[in-house]
Amino acid sequence: MGCISNSARKGTVTKANKSQESKVVSSTEDLQIQPRQFVVHRETDILKDYTMGPKLGSGAFGSVRVGTHKISGQQRAIKTIKKSSISEDQLVKDKFFAEVEVLKTADHPNIVRLYEFYEDQLHFHLVTELVKGGELFDYIVSSKNLSEPVAAHFFKQILSAVNYCHSNGIVHRDLKPENLLLDRQDSSATLKVIDFGTSIVIDHSKRLTHRYGTSYYIAPEVLKKNYDEKCDIWSCGVILYILLSGKPPFYGETDSEILSRVEKGVYQMKGATWDRVSVNAKNLIKSMLNMKPQDRPSASQCLESNWLILMPEATNQASILTAEALENLTSFRAEKKLQHAVMTFIATQLMNKNEVSQLSQAFRALDANGDGKLSKDELLAQYQSTMGLNQAEEEVERIMKEVDVDGNGFIDYSEFIMASAKRESLLSKQNLENAFRLFDYDNSGKISAKEIRNILGREVISNDEVWRDLVGQVDQNGDGEIDLREFKEMMLKLF
């Protein structure tokens, strides 16, 4: 076990990396639990842990296949890259590690989740969430053009992911319907942004100068190699145009024809299709396809556009799911750091996909400003509808104290999933036994302080005492390790 390899650190200097500067931890109280801690870099044969299935597609670096995780039985997507194909070219190498770093840190319902990362002599394997409903592109093709509520349902999710990326300094640079997958072929599907191979984490004082992107979606300033995160807003404008009309705004027989239209920024919204589209939708597209990037709205401003604010939800299923999730959130309690860690691990790595998908809908409904995290005010607005202000404030304070495990002042996506899931399914016998097996890395039947340190202590400076203390809180027979019975007992105290 270890962290992302040295070449990753050399490959990209990211904001994500900067925020991970080692923190000194002198007691178990100082430990912060974050989902990224569970994204482990394994230097073993992937076939030991996964059975490989059919191919899903191919990308710039290699192929993507379905893989079944042997312990949990979960199906996941495995992107395999030949080391030889990236070792010679520094640029390709940087792109590959940029994807690993960004996905490792991203914790958002509309960004594909990275589970783990394997490295053997010849290959790298990225193991991500399997998104089964195919590309948004195919969905648009099969539906010709979408109704405005359905287009808004998808577009809100794209903007929410982009807003989250931009507020964390991440610019995607290749947003297009082929990189947007649906969890099912259905108008109420959850959408996931994939392929962060061209993404970069920026410092706002710097301009970007590399030309990346795909002709139909590329912003004019990217062609001039002088741009910032607003290039993603342009691509979103193109995507919205396609969602509503089934056709791209900038077209042509060849790349150079398309690019010459992009450079001029000339497109039209005329004809029968566009006559049926609302003025608010057209205004939003126009603002996003503004030739001057500084005058384009930010992703958060787009989320507040009249078109999205006034659009009725295509489905009201979210309100039922939200009520259930809020009830579970209210009763969430965990005293021990290790209980938090195990629950975060199960929520991010082992939980049933259907359940996560339902909670993700509830999360999106609660996240009023679409920034991908829940603030005190967003929770307060919900609780105030069922109780008085004072009681609601008390409730929200308590929830923040219990659930905001990383202490950033917000309920992040994974924290929400962990705390709002039904306790009996999150802590099912199977999940607990699987979590135990995955923590027990050497398969000895017991979890040692060293094994816990290997997972939770990779990014901190600490002494052995901290990890012995953590084990000591659970170790009833005093042998210095945690066995399955002790592990289960610790977790079942949460009921």
Ligand code: AMP
């Ligand atoms: P990429 O290399 O990331 O561009 O992926 C290549 C193709 O593989 C994509 O266009 C998808 O069709 C498929 N694919 C990639 N990631 C996933 C995933 N997580 N779930 C399902 N299909 C995927």
